[in-house]
Amino acid sequence: MTNKGRDVTEAELGVLQVLWNHGARTIREVAAVLDPANQDVYYATVKKLLERLEAKGFVRREPQGIAYLYEATVDRDELVGQRLRVLSESLCDGSVTPLLTQLARNEQLSKKQQSALLALINELAASEDKDLKPRGRRK
Helix, strand or coil, rough: CCCCCCCCCCHHHHHHHHHHHHCEEEEHHHHHHHHHHHHHHHHHHHHHHHHHHHHHHHHHEEEEEEEEEEEEECCCCHHHHHHHHHHHHHHHHHHHHHHHHHHHCCCCHHHHHHHHHHHHHHHHHHHHHHHCCCCCCCC
């Protein structure tokens, strides 16, 4: 289970991105993706980062022969959501509207991204309407 009160450092995020993009990996395999030219030197750093991520609940390890296989226990969307909630609390008094407005205005959304955003808004509105409809009265 993820410790929702904790965040990850930029270095830890780099390790998580390897696990998200490539699936479960050993320390040596993560180091090879992050820095192929210096993977042997980087091994100890990656090991420490994975230990921290495991302590925070963001990864788990399973024995694989003489090594351990590390796997992310949090998906990218979940971590993005956690980080955005923290950001909205600190910058916008908990409102996500200013964050969404700034992203939409400043990121030059493609037509595909705009369509996906509109579809999500319509889906959320339909779900809310469904929840607000009065139920039939019992007689």
